[in-house]
Amino acid sequence: MNSLASHLPILPVLLPLLAxxxxxxxxxxxxxxxxxxxxxxTLALIPLAGALLAAAGSxxxxxxxxxxxxxxFGIVLVADRLAAWMLMVTALVAAFALLHAFRGTDTAGRHFxxxxxxQLFGLNGAFLTGDLFNLFVFFEILLxxxxxxxxxxxxxxxxxxxxxxxVINLVGSTLFLFAVSTLYGVTGTLNxxxxxxKLAQTPPExxxxxxxxxxxxxxxFALKAALLPLHLWLxxxxxxxxxxxxxxxxxxxxVGTYSILRIYSLMFGADGGPVANLLAxxxxxxxxxxxxxxxxxxxxxxTLRQQIAYLVVSSVGTLLAAFALASTEGIAAGLYYLxxxxxxxxxxxxxxxxxxxxxxxxxxxxxxxxPMPGAPVLGALFFIAAIALAGLPPLSGFLGKFxxxxxxxxxxxxxxxxxxxxxxxxxxxxALARSGSLLFYRTLSSDENLxxxxxxxxxxxxALLGTLLGMTVWAGPLARYADATAVQLLTPQTYIDAVxxxxx
Amino acid sequence: MEALVALVxxxxxxxxxxxxxxxxxxxxxxxxxxxxxAVNLFIFVMGRLAVGMPPVISSVASxxxxxxxxxLVLTAxxxxxxxxxxxxxxxxxxxxxxxxxxxxxxxxxxDAPR
Numbered sequence: 188m189n190s191l192a193s194h195l196p197i198l199p200v201l202l203p204l205l206a207x208x209x210x211x212x213x214x215x216x217x218x219x220x221x222x223x224x225x226x227x228x229t230l231a232l233i234p235l236a237g238a239l240l241a242a243a244g245s246x247x248x249x250x251x252x253x254x255x256x257x258x259x260f261g262i263v264l265v266a267d268r269l270a271a272w273m274l275m276v277t278a279l280v281a282a283f284a285l286l287h288a289f290r291g292t293d294t295a296g297r298h299f300x301x302x303x304x305x306q307l308f309g310l311n312g313a314f315l316t317g318d319l320f321n322l323f324v325f326f327e328i329l330l331x332x333x334x335x336x337x338x339x340x341x342x343x344x345x346x347x348x349x350x351x352x353x354v355i356n357l358v359g360s361t362l363f364l365f366a367v368s369t370l371y372g373v374t375g376t377l378n379x380x381x382x383x384x385k386l387a388q389t390p391p392e393x394x395x396x397x398x399x400x401x402x403x404x405x406x407x408f409a410l411k412a413a414l415l416p417l418h419l420w421l422x423x424x425x426x427x428x429x430x431x432x433x434x435x436x437x438x439x440x441x442v443g444t445y446s447i448l449r450i451y452s453l454m455f456g457a458d459g460g461p462v463a464n465l466l467a468x469x470x471x472x473x474x475x476x477x478x479x480x481x482x483x484x485x486x487x488x489x490t491l492r493q494q495i496a497y498l499v500v501s502s503v504g505t506l507l508a509a510f511a512l513a514s515t516e517g518i519a520a521g522l523y524y525l526x527x528x529x530x531x532x533x534x535x536x537x538x539x540x541x542x543x544x545x546x547x548x549x550x551x552x553x554x555x556x557x558p559m560p561g562a563p564v565l566g567a568l569f570f571i572a573a574i575a576l577a578g579l580p581p582l583s584g585f586l587g588k589f590x591x592x593x594x595x596x597x598x599x600x601x602x603x604x605x606x607x608x609x610x611x612x613x614x615x616x617x618a619l620a621r622s623g624s625l626l627f628y629r630t631l632s633s634d635e636n637l638x639x640x641x642x643x644x645x646x647x648x649x650a651l652l653g654t655l656l657g658m659t660v661w662a663g664p665l666a667r668y669a670d671a672t673a674v675q676l677l678t679p680q681t682y683i684d685a686v687x688x689x690x691x
Numbered sequence: 692m693e694a695l696v697a698l699v700x701x702x703x704x705x706x707x708x709x710x711x712x713x714x715x716x717x718x719x720x721x722x723x724x725x726x727x728x729a730v731n732l733f734i735f736v737m738g739r740l741a742v743g744m745p746p747v748i749s750s751v752a753s754x755x756x757x758x759x760x761x762x763l764v765l766t767a768x769x770x771x772x773x774x775x776x777x778x779x780x781x782x783x784x785x786x787x788x789x790x791x792x793x794x795x796x797x798x799x800x801x802d803a804p805r
Contacts, residue, residue, distance in 0.1 A: 320763055320766075324766065324770070327770050327774070331773070331774070331777070334777065334781075338781070341788075342788075343788045343789060343796070346781070346784055346785050346788045346789065346796075347785065347788075347789060347795070347796045349781065350716070350781055350782065350785045350794060350796075351794070353777070353778055353781055354711070354719055354723065354778065354794070357723050357726075357774055357778060358711060358723070358726065360770075360771075360774070361707075361723075361726045361727060361729075361730050364730045364733075364734060364767055365730055365733060368730075368733055368734040368737040368760070368763070369737070371734075371737050371759075371760070371763075372736075372737035372738075372739075375757075377759075
């Protein structure tokens with residue numbers, strides 16, 4: 188256990204933490220040094236996630252015992268295929284959003300880079316931890332950092348949206364603690380693998396308690412994921428904050444979806460004995476309703492950034508609909524769609540920033556404005572982003588939706604899934620076509636002197652859209668990885684054996 | 692003793708929920724504080740109530756009480772303390788920036804959707 192390779196699973200957690208502390212100490216250093224350090228720490232997460240993806244793909248789940256305490260007595264980090272997949276998405280989004288922040292967001296207030304690194308610390312920890320209480324702690328870390336980032340730069344509307352976001356998340360944290368401690372009170376453990384074993388043997392007299400705790404947890408994760416009817420906080424918060432932060436927050440709702448997938452496949456999945464398939468009746472209707480409401484919100488949104496925020500809501504609906512199918516094909520479709528929608532919405536948020544700037548006083552209100560300087564470039568990028576978000580061919584969103592529709596063929600929800608997903612896709616096309624034509628075609632003549640966007644304004648967004656192109660070209664290998672991930676999730680015994688079984 | 696503790700937790704939670712749903716930021720902050728008190732007690736009680744037992748296995752004592760919830764509740768107290776401090780500062784900032792202490796910062800024309 189001495190080689191560096193055996194410590195691989197904890198590096199994505201330690202690196203942002205250390206970088207955050209160093210950046211805090213360097214808070215008065217020249218901004219070039221801070222930027223360089225922050226960028227290096229963020230970029231380093233990509234090869235780390237890549238190494239974890241490769242290791243988790245070849246050797247099964249990697250288990251890291253903190254302090255070398257045996258599970259379930261010590262806390263473990265578990266890097267299985269799903270965790271590595273999520274780490275990679277986080278690392279990619281974070282790198283490009285940070286590059287965009289160098290345009291000036293980071294110097295609009297204090298401690299941007301510190302908060303950014305701590306946010307990554309919380310995100311990576313939440314994806315890697317194998318302990319339920321530890322998951323709570325990482326949730327709090329990423330939330331506290333996100334409060335700071337959300338409010339970064341200040342402003343009246345931002346403070347107002349931030350207050351709602353903070354209060355609703357604090358209530359969510361309280362519910363999380365109630366649920367976790369009920370589970371501990373019944374089973375006497377917090378290790379997720381051990382919980383899975385213990386919950387499968389729940390005696391009938393404790394069943395009601397365990398189910399209450401399980402559904403309470405679902406409520407908490409649904410709040411984080413912005414699932415209907417707990418999605419109302421999202422459009423205001425994401426629509427008001429700065430572009431790089433909104434782009435990074437594209438991954439935050441995915442923490443909720445990740446937790447739902449993890450907890451309800453491992454602890455309340457098909458092998459759960461008396462608590463098996465706890466969410467069976469809940470998840471699919473809620474997911475489809477979220478998808479529908481998100482798309483309707485996107486049509487009705489008065490501003491571009493709110494429209495993108497509603498598209499985040501609808502993407503959560505699509506993802507959870509795929510996970511609710513609870514089949515290998517369904518989960519694989521969701522896992523392939525997840526990076527696509529995260530990177531796509533992040534790119535859209537980054538792109539909205541130069542568009543807003545180039546429209547002068549009209550900002551991001553969806554109405555005819557003066558002709559935009561640099562419209563050919565911004566318009567072309569907006570067109571590509573719109574294709575990606577609406578799930579049209581040839582980009583990866585279409586492949587993800589196609590996989591989802593094909594996976595639903597065998598499901599009793601077939602009519603609903605096809606009906607809602609296809610209609611929502613059409614509504615999404617209408618919404619994005621409307622905003623595209625309002626922003627770029629139906630312009631008013633004006634002699635306002637607007638700033639011409641520089642290449643650095645749109646390059647990070649363009650690069651994110653480029654990763655979508657990569658996802659389309661390498662769809663085969665990615666879909667195979669997603670498929671193997673789904674198989675691993677549907678056989679929770681692999682996870683349990685890796686954590687609780689004898690050491691290799 | 693169990694019934695008493697359960698009643699206390701229930702009352703704290705009820706007060707917390709009521710206050711959190713109020714329209715002014717100060718009662719909301721108080722409500723969040725009450726909720727965190729309730730949940731901290733709840734975590735603590737999940738290790739079962741015991742009187743005069745050490746939290747370690749000892750040859751002189753007749754039994755032991757579960758030390759883990761005590762560790763968990765410490766973590767939860769620290770986190771909820773930090774969060775409360777943060778939300779108070781944020782509420783003050785909202786009061787200063789929005790001009791009133793309503794959670795929606797109402798009655799300012801420039802916030803109306805245009």
